[in-house]
Amino acid sequence: MTWAELSLTFIKIVIVVVFLLIMAALSVWADRRQGALIQDRVGPMRAVVYLHHAIVRALIAAPAFLIAGAISIPFWHQSPGVEQARITTGLEIAVLVGWFSLLLLSSHVRRRGSDNGFEAMVAQADPRAYFYGGLVLHVAVLPLARLVPTSWYAAGGIQWGPGLSGAIAAMVIMFCGLYASSKVPDGKVGIRIAGLFQPVADAIKMIWKEELRPDNADRFLYALAPFLGLFPVLITIAVVPFGSTVCFRDANHDGGLGFGELFGLQNIVEQSGQCAAGHLPVHLQVVDLNVGLLYIFAIAGTGVIGAAIAGWASDNKFALLGGLRATSQMVSYEVALGLSIVPILMIVGSVDVRTLVDWQGNNAWGIFAQPAAFVLFSVAAIAETKRIPFDLPEGESEIVAGYLLEYSAMRFGLFFLGEYAEFGFSAVLLVTLFLGGYHVPFLYGDGIHVAFGSTAVFDLTMSHLAVTVIHIMAFFGKVLFLTFLMVFIRWTLPRFRYDQLMSLGWKKLLPLALANILLTGIVILMIDGGGEGAASALKLIADITQALIALGGLVALVAAVTWLLEPAHRKRLVHSSAARYAAAVGDVKASDLQA
């Protein structure tokens, strides 16, 4: 292993650990804020950072400039074969940023009034018009880049076409960033970002709080337990791939990766994502273990030790009971959790996590291949993370705070962090095993290929860099989205009784998982006996499921934006003197003199 590879590994470790910690903070925020909005409350959002307006402007403009720079540089990189894709990508980015910014500006101006003629002109159109117009442009750009012959934009041996479209995208991004930063008012600007600083404020508070330790607590184990709760989650994510394989050109042919070679990415990889000869593959995954899934379950199973030791070491009967409850619950559901994914392993025939993910990308996502396993696994995963409706280790009316009872300050904070990191990790596992990991429908190593069975519908060659970036963004995006959905479960379901929890685990999930294994075995045998016909039919069905995901995602996106931009219709009632006064003034936005 060369120094370059070592530093890459270090960067990958930092990425996954920081991602998990950010996920923990984000899900704490989502849990509180989302829960409040579900219950028609505002929720915690008072944490605020006051910054000088110049700093805020810089904070808005700087990322725009950075992104613009990062986008425009690869476009000038000479790469034969993907010019059209690059022109398309650049224009698509410009269109995306353009309609999104115009939409924001239009709705902002319509709410707050315009500062200049340009804004007044923008606000004349409904925000929805910009969205629909953007969609039309997105589609229109696709054939546009193909109509222009290659010779036009490759004059004089320099391909200025891709560079130009990249420059257009960069300029649009920079202009939008600058305009947005110019809208920041003078003076002290309070930044709240929908209350995202609240978990940070909580952590700061917890660090400064007094640590209380029971007199007779086991000092060593008491201090150790919070770390035992957090540690397994942080190391299990090591085997989860968060992106496809990156191929670096082996410039000096020594078979090892040097620092100089880090900037030489392969131009276009094969459809399967395999690196060409003379290239060095780097997996976007901290370790590529061939027993990856077994490793995950082995290490995740030790998470129970933290809870058990915390309960034991606290010298408190309630804490001990809570620790026992947590232990028996996690051990019980570990069984159902492990058995529910066996059908997937039977289908794919591997426990290597990257193989599992790639199988889903080339065939159908796990949720379509094994819907029953998906349901069983997600139920068991929620129980494993000890969240509502399975939060039996804690219970105010029965055992107070369970094994957390005697913990205070940042030791409690560590447990909290560990619990939410575990929550984030269960979302990561669900995405990896059932939602295709980093894969996006129809996006392969060398670009987009829409095909049903053997009938090709659409092809677009894309560079290795673009595909890799999309894969990484898809993985993290899916995890965020799934976490967001999983928070709803917490606010929807009432908690179970302890005996119900046990009977659900042992009497329902376990037999169902076993039956699913049996059924899957029979189906696999039948398909194997079916020969070529069955295989090709399955492939067609798999492609249709991919199309369903792509189409469903697009339709859901359009429907969501359309609904979001729809103005709210409300009935106004002037039924009190205060309301009469407010109506006369025009709104209830307070003047300085109004109390």
Next chain:
Amino acid sequence: MTNQAGKNTDDLSSTAETPWTKPPVRITRGTPVYRADRTPQVQIYLNEWMKGTAVTMRHFFRNAKERFLGQKRDPVLEDFEGGVTTIEYPEEKRPYPERYRGLHRLTIRDDGSPRCVACLCCSTACPAQCIHIEPGEYDEDDPRHGYERYPEVFVIDELRCIFCGFCVEACPCDAIRMDTGMHPTAYDSRSQFIYDRELLIEFGGRDGARQTHNPRHEPGDPTYPGLSRDEH
């Protein structure tokens, strides 16, 4: 003396039955508790879970949309609409009714001096005795000399004030009003609650005006009645 079953133990001891045995258990007959039928559809739980999630999602998306797209419900005018009902106080304020009696203000004349003629009607009417006025006489050559006085000192202790509005009713000159719509701020010390003449003049009404619409009849105006204290 009564035992747990509510029977009089004195009666029991007089009968042949021994009082030391447990009284017979009474079976309570009431309506049975409703239990849902355990059909497979109920038992599978997913159906109800979907329904519940639909409810929570509806609330969340509606509230999130209204909140982050600036479509929040008006807490007064759209009182009966659903959604988040919180008024986030320092940023948003519920308007007080039109006739809300807020902090006092002293109205001014066209030249900027207070309309108050230091007649002491308000401080006399004040049940809390929170108004202190020291009247001053105009100079000899001032046309208002002998016609009216002015307040050299006009102090209201807003901690003592009970906001009854008697001072406003007592004022013959429309010089003191309680239409600022403000309530006293939370201060650090008691002395800060004692509002002096300059501060009271500074306040405006809800429309921001520091004058009133009622006319004043200054010496020189055609409506001036021409009366003076010295002549009559």
